[in-house]
Amino acid sequence: MFKQTSFGLALAGIAVTALAVHEPRLEPEGAPPVYAVACPEGAADAGACEVDQFTYDGWKTYKIECQQCHGGGGMGSTFAPNLMTRFNESGVDYGRFLYVMEHGYQGQMGVMPSLAKNPRVQKNKDAVYAYLKARADGAIPNGRPPKPDDTPPQPQGAADGAGPAAAATSAAPEAAAAAPAPAADAAPDDAAGKDGAPGYAVTCPEGAVDAGACTVDQLTYDGWRTFKIECQQCHGGGALGSTFAPNLLVRLNESGVDYARFLEVMENGFQGQVGVMPSMAKNARVQKNKDAVYAYLKARADGVMPNGRPPKPGS
Ligand code: HEC
Numbered sequence: 467m468f469k470q471t472s473f474g475l476a477l478a479g480i481a482v483t484a485l486a487v488h489e490p491r492l493e494p495e496g497a498p499p500v501y502a503v504a505c506p507e508g509a510a511d512a513g514a515c516e517v518d519q520f521t522y523d524g525w526k527t528y529k530i531e532c533q534q535c536h537g538g539g540g541m542g543s544t545f546a547p548n549l550m551t552r553f554n555e556s557g558v559d560y561g562r563f564l565y566v567m568e569h570g571y572q573g574q575m576g577v578m579p580s581l582a583k584n585p586r587v588q589k590n591k592d593a594v595y596a597y598l599k600a601r602a603d604g605a606i607p608n609g610r611p612p613k614p615d616d617t618p619p620q621p622q623g624a625a626d627g628a629g630p631a632a633a634a635t636s637a638a639p640e641a642a643a644a645a646p647a648p649a650a651d652a653a654p655d656d657a658a659g660k661d662g663a664p665g666y667a668v669t670c671p672e673g674a675v676d677a678g679a680c681t682v683d684q685l686t687y688d689g690w691r692t693f694k695i696e697c698q699q700c701h702g703g704g705a706l707g708s709t710f711a712p713n714l715l716v717r718l719n720e721s722g723v724d725y726a727r728f729l730e731v732m733e734n735g736f737q738g739q740v741g742v743m744p745s746m747a748k749n750a751r752v753q754k755n756k757d758a759v760y761a762y763l764k765a766r767a768d769g770v771m772p773n774g775r776p777p778k779p780g781s
């Protein structure tokens with residue numbers, strides 16, 4: 467089993483630029499700032515991860531200067547947007563980020579203030595970018611990361627032979643050298659064992675925008691496949707929701723749907739404010755694969771795996 471380990475890469479900006487829709491932007495003088503983060507697989511809180519000083523400073527600055535509007539971990543509030551969505555789906559890249567920090571902007575949702583005169587933001591804006599990029603890449607869960615100590619151990623995970631992550635690491639030796647490893651006592655299997663909930667094992671290259679670029683275990687693959695056949699027609703591709711059934715990432719992350727609730731809903735269905743979720747008790751494929759579906763949805767909800775078709779394990 468491999469751990470999910472991610473390293474920020476200067477290269478990542480290239481892929482994001484292609485999506486850019488939000489203008490104007492500043493032309494950055496250097497490459498986008500990178501983060502170095504290592505989390506045990508399935509970590510649900512940043513407290514279980516190790517981060518470099520830079521990413522830590524970014525988290526701290528974010529908490530002081532941005533969180534009151536953009537919510538904990540960049541997840542948005544009623545009056546300011548989810549920044550992971552802006553990074554991943556609205557093409558906010560480093561240049562756009564710098565522009566917004568400098569000039570602010572007024573959009574459809576409201577006013578993002580200029581932070582040009584805020585010394586803490588000016589000093590730490592690159593760090594904030596690195597932190598938000600780590601969040602947007604699904605490399606670090608919400609929560610307070612531990613303060614880095616001054617002896618960063620060697621990166622793990624890439625060494626476990628997971629193809630894409632290993633490639634990413636060797637492409638960025640600086641980031642890799644500075645990268646902390648998961649804490650020695652952070653056992654990846656624990657994530658799987660929590661409350662008996664099925665775990666996933668997923669490794670994606672940093673900034674991956676399609677699951678086709680990732681490596682997944684058989685359980686997660688079976689979950690994706692079952693979801694596609696049995697759930698997608700209502701819950702949308704990648705569980706992102708449709709007009710008549712909810713985004714399940716939001717239900718898992720924000721409405722407290724955990725493994726026990728998931729099993730309850732699979733068995734009995736439920737009628738809520740959006741509509742009727744049918745019972746799956748008599749659906750043989752779902753019964754056989756419900757743990758796999760949960761593992762897949764959890765990987766999606768944890769931001770570990772983008773939308774799309776993952777490759778068949780071993781192919
Ligand atoms: C007073 C509330 C407030 C604070 C504080 C705030 N923001 Fe915003 N921010 C907004 C709002 C509102 C928007 C959305 C504007 C829109 O799209 O209508 C926004 C949008 C953004 C965007 C998206 C830009 C785009 O092109 O889509 C980024 C990036 C951003 N903020 C980063 C930050 C960061 C980083 C901080 C802290 C250093 C911060 N914001 C602090 C309210 C705030």
Ligand code: HEC
Nearest residue numbers: 696697700710711712717731737738739740741742743752
């Ligand atoms: C016929 C459409 C339909 C299909 C098929 C369907 N769902 Fe749903 N599901 C819904 C609707 C509608 C809701 C929202 C009910 C509400 O909150 O009003 C829902 C809600 C849920 C919830 C949230 C429960 C909660 O407590 O908030 C989960 C989890 C879920 N579905 C999982 C699945 C899975 C997994 C599958 C496939 C095995 C699936 N659904 C197939 C329509 C569907």
